[in-house]
Amino acid sequence: MYxxxxxxxxxxxxxxxxxxxxxxxxxxxETDSAGAPLILCGHSGGMHKQAPGLVAHAQHLVTRHGxxxxxxxxxxxxxxxxxxxxxxxxxxxRAARAKGPRLMGPIIAEYNSSLAERAVPEWQATxxxxxALPEIGTERxxxxxxxxxxxxxxLKLVAAEPRIAAAAFGPVIVFDALLEWAKQITIPVDFQxxxxxxxxxxxxxxxxxxxxxxxDKALHVYPGEHRETPRLAADGTDRFLTKHLRTAA
Amino acid sequence: MYxxxxxxxxxxxxxxxxxxxxxxxxxxxETDSAGAPLILCGHSGGMHKQAPGLVAHAQHLVTRHGxxxxxxxxxxxxxxxxxxxxxxxxxxxRAARAKGPRLMGPIIAEYNSSLAERAVPEWQATxxxxxALPEIGTERxxxxxxxxxxxxxxLKLVAAEPRIAAAAFGPVIVFDALLEWAKQITIPVDFQxxxxxxxxxxxxxxxxxxxxxxxDKALHVYPGEHRETPRLAADGTDRFLTKHLRTAA
Numbered sequence: 001m002y003x004x005x006x007x008x009x010x011x012x013x014x015x016x017x018x019x020x021x022x023x024x025x026x027x028x029x030e031t032d033s034a035g036a037p038l039i040l041c042g043h044s045g046g047m048h049k050q051a052p053g054l055v056a057h058a059q060h061l062v063t064r065h066g067x068x069x070x071x072x073x074x075x076x077x078x079x080x081x082x083x084x085x086x087x088x089x090x091x092x093x094r095a096a097r098a099k100g101p102r103l104m105g106p107i108i109a110e111y112n113s114s115l116a117e118r119a120v121p122e123w124q125a126t127x128x129x130x131x132a133l134p135e136i137g138t139e140r141x142x143x144x145x146x147x148x149x150x151x152x153x154x155l156k157l158v159a160a161e162p163r164i165a166a167a168a169f170g171p172v173i174v175f176d177a178l179l180e181w182a183k184q185i186t187i188p189v190d191f192q193x194x195x196x197x198x199x200x201x202x203x204x205x206x207x208x209x210x211x212x213x214x215x216d217k218a219l220h221v222y223p224g225e226h227r228e229t230p231r232l233a234a235d236g237t238d239r240f241l242t243k244h245l246r247t248a249a
Numbered sequence: 250m251y252x253x254x255x256x257x258x259x260x261x262x263x264x265x266x267x268x269x270x271x272x273x274x275x276x277x278x279e280t281d282s283a284g285a286p287l288i289l290c291g292h293s294g295g296m297h298k299q300a301p302g303l304v305a306h307a308q309h310l311v312t313r314h315g316x317x318x319x320x321x322x323x324x325x326x327x328x329x330x331x332x333x334x335x336x337x338x339x340x341x342x343r344a345a346r347a348k349g350p351r352l353m354g355p356i357i358a359e360y361n362s363s364l365a366e367r368a369v370p371e372w373q374a375t376x377x378x379x380x381a382l383p384e385i386g387t388e389r390x391x392x393x394x395x396x397x398x399x400x401x402x403x404l405k406l407v408a409a410e411p412r413i414a415a416a417a418f419g420p421v422i423v424f425d426a427l428l429e430w431a432k433q434i435t436i437p438v439d440f441q442x443x444x445x446x447x448x449x450x451x452x453x454x455x456x457x458x459x460x461x462x463x464x465d466k467a468l469h470v471y472p473g474e475h476r477e478t479p480r481l482a483a484d485g486t487d488r489f490l491t492k493h494l495r496t497a498a
Contacts (some may be wrong), residue, residue, distance in 0.1 A: 004348075011287050041369050054310070102435065125468075143478075152392070195464050195465075196464065203459070206455055209455070209468075210455050214470075215444050215445065215470075215471075216471055216472050216474035217469075217470045218467070218468070218469040218470065218485075219458075219467070219468045219469075219470075220466075220467040220468075221463075221464075221465065221466045221467065222465055223464035223466075235488075236467075236485060236488075239485075
């Protein structure tokens with residue numbers, strides 16, 4: 001793990017890093033408490049580790065809750081080289097979107113499934129590297145939060161990675177593999193569902209919620225589109241993560 | 250409407266009343282604010298307007314949030330005379346419970362459906378009478394909360410009564426009529442589901458949640474039985490009601 005830059009503003013320290021060819025960023029409070037939770041943030045499809053919404057939420061988690069937050073670019077995202085097959089999927093998505101958003105579903109299922117396959121070991125390598133740092137260590141409870149592609153990656157990651165103690169997922173286009181991964185999830189999970197989104201059919205998220213084997217889970221439906229998570233919903237998610245990460249600590 | 254008693258403790262004023270043959274109780278803050286919400290509380294099956302859990306929650310709503318809270322006895326509950334058919338249902342429920350809790354479902358569907366038919370006009374008459382009081386009036390946003398039988402009555406009431414602006418429902422045995430009533434509900438609704446209850450199958454609550462036509466709704470699954478709503482879940486419900494009643498005000 002190499003740190004490539006460090007800056008600080010509004011009591012938040014931002015450090016960019018690489019782990020092999022993974023590019024990432026970690027935000028920590030200027031005054032960090034040993035044992036405060038570490039949140040892994042998965043960005044949306046087509047976005048990157050410094051997407052504006054993700055950064056705003058990360059800063060909120062750091063300044064309000066004292067968490068550390070880390071984000072990495074998904075394969076082929078945020079300036080990471082995009083392979084030929086990924087480029088074909090991206091082109092197909094653009095064409096489908098122009099014809100009608102609901103046509104994107106089957107392409108997204110293939111593309112996001114492939115991205116998740118590759119992103120899970122990258123998250124694991126990133127977590128290994130972070131936990132090897134004395135200032136992070138292995139004692140911090142680890143949570144995950146993500147939306148759209150970040151939900152897909154997160155579901156597969158949480159199903160595979162026992163170090164994650166609680167997770168929060170935003171709207172997602174549901175495909176069969178997600179339901180299979182969900183069946184392997186037993187940690188507390190929180191879902192946000194946008195009820196009036198032109199691109200993401202909300203109803204299948206109820207199936208996804210049902211499929212999660214977690215005994216403790218929450219689902220919130222809000223009016224509007226997937227980019228418009230209302231403050232109450234976001235606060236609810238924060239409280240959910242905080243409660244379960246404290247319990248895990 | 251006749252008030253039959255008034256007492257006060259811990260800054261909560263408790264007044265018992267009757268409206269025709271309905272028996273009820275209203276809790277208000279000693280220092281009441283005009284326009285603070287009024288919450289209608291529906292008790293569980295077999296319980297009454299002063300069930301310990303209901304009273305504890307009412308006191309919390311009054312002292313913490315400044316709400317007024319009202320509860321009435323369902324027909325044949327809390328000392329109200331039980332008619333012959335109700336007695337037959339109660340006897341059948343006792344026998345079914347002894348043989349296996351899941352046998353209670355069909356009896357509960359019939360009995361609770363009948364109770365809801367009768368309880369809805371009673372709630373409406375109670376609300377009429379309360380709103381005619383100068384100290385309550387018609388400007389307060391009205392919410393509803395209930396569990397088991399209280400959920401059944403609440404679903405039918407909310408489907409029929411436009412004065413209710415938001416509602417919170419606890420675990421319930423779902424039967425077909427509930428799904429029909431839910432389809433007529435468009436106000437914000439919050440559901441709590443106990444995932445490990447020997448008497449109430451939790452899965453059908455996902456269908457009930459789906460059936461509600463509300464654009465803004467939340468569902469929380471918690472481990473354990475229906476009598477054990479955890480603090481976080483109850484707080485979430487309070488926040489949900491508070492947000493939507495403020496919006497309605």
